[in-house]
Amino acid sequence: xxxxxxxxxxxxxxxxxxxxxxxxxxxxxxxxxxxxxxxxxxxxxxxxxxxxxxxxxxxxxxxxxxxxxxxxxxxxxxxxxxxxxxxxxxxxxxxxxxxxxxxxxxxxxxxxxxxxxxxxxxxxxxxxxxxxxxxxxxxxxxxxxxxxxxxxxxxxxxxxxxxxxxxxxxxxxxxxxxxxxxxxxxxxxxxxxxxxxxxxxxxxxxxxxxxxxxxxxxxxxxxxxxxxxxxxxxxxxxxxxxxxxxxxxxxxxxxxxxxxxxxxxxxxxxxxxxxxxxxxxxxxxxxxxxxxxxxxxxxxxxxxxxxxxxxxxxxxxxxxxxxxxxxxxxxxxxxxxxxxxxxxxxxxxxxxxxxxxxxxxxxxxxxxxxxxxxxxxxxxxxxxxxxxxxxxxxxxxxxxxxxxxxxxxxxxxxxxxxxxxxxxxxxxxxxxxxxxxxxxxxxxxxxxxxxxxxxxxxxxxxxxxxxxxxxxxxxxxxxxxxxxxxxxxxxxx
Amino acid sequence: xxxxxxxxxxxxxxxxxxxxxxxxxxxxxxxxxxxxxxxxxxxxxxxxxxxxxxxxxxxxxxxxxxxxxxxxxxxxxxxxxxxxxxxxxxxxxxxxxxxxxxxxxxxxxxxxxxxxxxxxxxxxxxxxxxxxxxxxxxxxxxxxxxxxxxxxxxxxxxxxxxxxxxxxxxxxxxxxxxxxxxxxxxxxxxxxxxxxxxxxxxxxxxxxxxxxxxxxxxxxxxxxxxxxxxxxxxxxxxxxxxxxxxxxxxxxxxxxxxxxxxxxxxxxxxxxxxxxxxxxxxxxxxxxxxxxxxxxxxxxxxxxxxxxxxxxxxxxxxxxxxxxxxxxxxxxxxxxxxxxxxxxxxxxxxxxxxxxxxxxxxxxxxxxxxxxxxxxxxxxxxxxxxxxxxxxxxxxxxxxxxxxxxxxxxxxxxxxxxxxxxxxxxxxxxxxxxxxxxxxxxxxxxxxxxxxxxxxxxxxxxxxxxxxxxxxxxxxxxxxxxxxxxxxxxxxx
Numbered sequence: 001x002x003x004x005x006x007x008x009x010x011x012x013x014x015x016x017x018x019x020x021x022x023x024x025x026x027x028x029x030x031x032x033x034x035x036x037x038x039x040x041x042x043x044x045x046x047x048x049x050x051x052x053x054x055x056x057x058x059x060x061x062x063x064x065x066x067x068x069x070x071x072x073x074x075x076x077x078x079x080x081x082x083x084x085x086x087x088x089x090x091x092x093x094x095x096x097x098x099x100x101x102x103x104x105x106x107x108x109x110x111x112x113x114x115x116x117x118x119x120x121x122x123x124x125x126x127x128x129x130x131x132x133x134x135x136x137x138x139x140x141x142x143x144x145x146x147x148x149x150x151x152x153x154x155x156x157x158x159x160x161x162x163x164x165x166x167x168x169x170x171x172x173x174x175x176x177x178x179x180x181x182x183x184x185x186x187x188x189x190x191x192x193x194x195x196x197x198x199x200x201x202x203x204x205x206x207x208x209x210x211x212x213x214x215x216x217x218x219x220x221x222x223x224x225x226x227x228x229x230x231x232x233x234x235x236x237x238x239x240x241x242x243x244x245x246x247x248x249x250x251x252x253x254x255x256x257x258x259x260x261x262x263x264x265x266x267x268x269x270x271x272x273x274x275x276x277x278x279x280x281x282x283x284x285x286x287x288x289x290x291x292x293x294x295x296x297x298x299x300x301x302x303x304x305x306x307x308x309x310x311x312x313x314x315x316x317x318x319x320x321x322x323x324x325x326x327x328x329x330x331x332x333x334x335x336x337x338x339x340x341x342x343x344x345x346x347x348x349x350x351x352x353x354x355x356x357x358x359x360x361x362x363x364x365x366x367x368x369x370x371x372x373x374x375x376x377x378x379x380x381x382x383x384x385x386x387x388x389x390x391x392x393x394x395x396x397x398x399x400x401x402x403x404x405x406x407x408x409x410x411x412x413x414x415x416x417x418x419x420x421x422x423x424x425x426x427x428x429x430x431x432x433x434x435x436x437x438x439x440x441x442x443x444x445x446x447x448x449x450x451x452x453x454x455x456x457x458x459x460x461x462x463x464x465x466x467x468x469x470x471x472x473x474x475x476x477x478x479x480x481x482x483x484x485x486x487x488x489x490x491x492x493x
Numbered sequence: 494x495x496x497x498x499x500x501x502x503x504x505x506x507x508x509x510x511x512x513x514x515x516x517x518x519x520x521x522x523x524x525x526x527x528x529x530x531x532x533x534x535x536x537x538x539x540x541x542x543x544x545x546x547x548x549x550x551x552x553x554x555x556x557x558x559x560x561x562x563x564x565x566x567x568x569x570x571x572x573x574x575x576x577x578x579x580x581x582x583x584x585x586x587x588x589x590x591x592x593x594x595x596x597x598x599x600x601x602x603x604x605x606x607x608x609x610x611x612x613x614x615x616x617x618x619x620x621x622x623x624x625x626x627x628x629x630x631x632x633x634x635x636x637x638x639x640x641x642x643x644x645x646x647x648x649x650x651x652x653x654x655x656x657x658x659x660x661x662x663x664x665x666x667x668x669x670x671x672x673x674x675x676x677x678x679x680x681x682x683x684x685x686x687x688x689x690x691x692x693x694x695x696x697x698x699x700x701x702x703x704x705x706x707x708x709x710x711x712x713x714x715x716x717x718x719x720x721x722x723x724x725x726x727x728x729x730x731x732x733x734x735x736x737x738x739x740x741x742x743x744x745x746x747x748x749x750x751x752x753x754x755x756x757x758x759x760x761x762x763x764x765x766x767x768x769x770x771x772x773x774x775x776x777x778x779x780x781x782x783x784x785x786x787x788x789x790x791x792x793x794x795x796x797x798x799x800x801x802x803x804x805x806x807x808x809x810x811x812x813x814x815x816x817x818x819x820x821x822x823x824x825x826x827x828x829x830x831x832x833x834x835x836x837x838x839x840x841x842x843x844x845x846x847x848x849x850x851x852x853x854x855x856x857x858x859x860x861x862x863x864x865x866x867x868x869x870x871x872x873x874x875x876x877x878x879x880x881x882x883x884x885x886x887x888x889x890x891x892x893x894x895x896x897x898x899x900x901x902x903x904x905x906x907x908x909x910x911x912x913x914x915x916x917x918x919x920x921x922x923x924x925x926x927x928x929x930x931x932x933x934x935x936x937x938x939x940x941x942x943x944x945x946x947x948x949x950x951x952x953x954x955x956x957x958x959x960x961x962x963x964x965x966x967x968x969x970x971x972x973x974x975x976x977x978x979x980x981x982x983x984x985x986x
Binding site for chain 2: 105106107160161162163164165166168213215239241242243244245246247249250251253254278279280281306307308309310311312313314315316317318319320325326327343345346347348349350352354436450453472473475
């Protein structure tokens with residue numbers, strides 16, 4: 001097999017940043033490369049300076065003495081044909097055009113400029129990522145378009161037509177502990193397009209999960225054919241921008257893409273075996289689930305999502321997402337009875353945290369563990385009560401007690417609480433619920449609120465260490481689980 | 494009109510708390526009443542103590558010297574018949590039974606005990622709230638079942654069959670600045686039921702919005718007839734617990750309710766003019782929208798939801814929620830052109846924050862204001878970028894500038910930023926987007942993260958002061974707006 005053309009572009013030994021300066025956007029690219037420890041040679045290019053960030057600067061790409069493999073351009077649009085010409089002469093392999101103001105403006109002259117640039121590149125053998133995009137995040141190579149992205153590598157790949165979406169997806173996914181191998185924001189896609197990225201990611205052994213944000217595929221039929229192949233090997237999770245009338249309009253002025261028919265898109269995606277999502281939160285939830293969960297092919301879920309009404313709504317939302325909230329197996333009831341649990345006939349699945357089990361040593365956590373150990377269950381969804389973050393209303397019959405369930409006992413340490421969830425996860429894949437805390441105006445000067453926030457951070461950190469995914473609502477956990485299961489069921493057929 | 498029987502029960506001049514002690518649940522009720530400044534006389538009842546929280550305690554309700562209007566019982570179930578008997582003899586008007594373990598256990602003897610209690614109450618003229626519920630939150634009367642609920646009053650009423658749901662709804666709604674007049678958690682509803690609460694709230698002039706969490710109506714036909722009347726006067730927002738097979742099971746063991754057919758329920762609700770929602774977040778979003786927004790009867794929305802991909806997805810999600818993301822009116826284009834805005838023909842609705850308007854004094858915020866002032870628009874949805882919380886990727890052509898849009902200028906004060914949104918809201922109802930910040934493990938010791946969190950709190954506080962509702966995602970804002978508009982459109986017909 002011939003090496004993929006993207007492989008060469010993504011592994012440069014030297015990078016020139018055109019438009020680098022001590023401030024402004026070019027500098028953010030330049031300083032990110034320094035900060036991420038890019039191992040090759042870096043060249044700032046800017047006719048206005050003799051050095052940038054204490055590194056010798058060159059007026060043009062042509063003036064650089066050594067070879068240049070990759071160029072990042074933050075220069076204004078009208079300068080790009082000349083820069084592209086320089087790249088051709090210099091033997092540059094790939095250029096990322098952060099530069100915008102091309103066909104997306106809807107203007108004839110800008111579209112003509114874009115075509116002209118592509119012509120020069122094609123004739124001269126330079127490949128283009130973009131224009132109008134954020135480019136490459138590839139932490140292992142020391143390449144990033146934001147200085148604050150994690151420097152650690154994972155197994156996710158992302159191809160996003162939008163730079164904003166790429167940033168939001170990377171931030172929200174890595175915050176939940178799932179890390180990227182490569183992410184590429186590719187904008188107007190005049191050269192490399194969605195098919196190239198998908199094909200490359202499919203064959204990259206370091207990549208296990210592929211995320212895509214697409215406004216309009218440049219080559220629809222090749223894309224769907226590829227997709228059908230790739231999904232047999234790796235999950236591909238896709239969000240489509242430009243689904244309605246106004247979104248289609250926005251797509252045209254954003255990346256000059258043709259959004260196409262939503263009906264045709266939906267049919268093709270569902271036939272391809274890809275996982276389709278409709279907002280960024282869902283995209284992140286599904287990717288995080290693929291990242292941490294083993295392959296699950298059954299839909300029978302054991303649930304413990306709080307007390308009373310929360311239990312009822314949890315059951316509804318799991319079922320509406322396509323999971324099967326089965327009744328408690330008879331063996332578990334018999335076991336409860338033989339253990340002397342008074343309400344063996346009352347308690348059920350979902351487990352209700354507000355029901356006192358009537359036994360010092362038996363609580364919902366023990367019931368959850370019995371469900372996790374029973375072969376009837378395929379997965380567990382359980383809420384995580386964080387000390388001080390407000391638990392279910394307590395029951396007069398149930399004073400807090402040592403050794404009891406974590407939500408009843410403020411004295412338990414965070415490690416003890418997290419360990420109870422680890423024990424569940426040892427038997428069955430576990431999805432944790434940890435609620436978001438919206439900024440609360442009235443709590444701004446309340447030190448307990450700050451403590452709660454820090455405790456929550458500590459708990460999520462420990463879940464990530466244990467490789468247990470967590471979600472802010474039951475409905476988001478259930479929808480993500482159902483989509484992941486649907487994918488593995490498709491693979492099984 | 495005869496005074497509603499609930500009116501008498503909800504306005505006691507004296508309250509006895511049975512089971513009050515210096516710790517345990519009875520004490521939480523007792524200390525909440527003290528804390529909330531209940532203006533009548535308070536009596537702790539507990540045979541084990543001579544005083545509770547330094548107030549003289551009595552062994553039984555009958556032993557109290559003065560009259561007792563209202564009793565809160567946290568005593569175990571087997572004691573309730575005797576306590577009810579005491580209440581009858583004492584001439585108590587209403588009793589709230591926090592006490593659980595009745596018909597919801599599914600046991601014959603417990604259900605028999607429940608029927609027995611109701612019989613004593615009916616014969617003796619004592620009205621019951623509950624059993625198996627949290628009871629009343631009525632800040633103006635100084636009554637609360639949680640010490641941390643706000644003491645300030647608003648115009649929302651809540652009737653919730655679940656105590657957990659009541660607590661969660663009150664916490665999440667008040668956190669967003671919308672306050673309650675009365676909230677009642679009513680559990681098994683053996684005496685007062687959903688119809689009584691709905692009827693009472695409908696006629697209460699202090700109440701403008703009614704929220705309900707219902708597992709199974711005790712009197713379906715009366716409820717739907719009432720609902721049809723009430724929705725002509727006030728919005729009623731309803732969430733149904735127990736929609737699927739497993740939820741129905743959970744409902745039965747939670748409040749012993751018959752969840753009934755979801756199809757019939759959905760049809761009845763939609764015919765009644767009530768607003769139906771499917772999770773707590775949506776319930777809160779809709780109530781907060783009714784609380785802060787004026788009546789809106791048109792669906793034409795002006796949107797600014799960030800940059801690039803976020804703009805595209807915002808358009809899609811608004812349209813999918815049933816809003817109309819109209820094109821920019823010709824008058825605005827002409828005005829932009831005459832003001833010398835270079836890209837007058839490119840910019841559109843939704844406004845894209847990443848598109849440089851090419852003018853020192855013109856940015857998306859100005860475009861938003863023009864939309865707000867134009868008669869074609871009915872409402873505006875705009876994201877609020879909080880300094881330090883990460884904005885859209887910047888554009889090489891756009892350095893941060895004084896007087897520019899808030900997302901570009903970290904130097905602007907919070908007051909200056911908030912004031913720009915106030916100016917929009919002066920012309921058209923505005924819904925703000927302020928993203929939740931999930932607890933982020935890696936930020937736990939980052940002082941900037943703490944600062945961001947505090948800044949976010951400050952901004953939400955100012956939005957609440959200005960009576961501008963805010964939402965964590967564009968999709969939640971759009972769905973809430975659409976439901977509110979649907980309600981007012983129904984009223985108009």
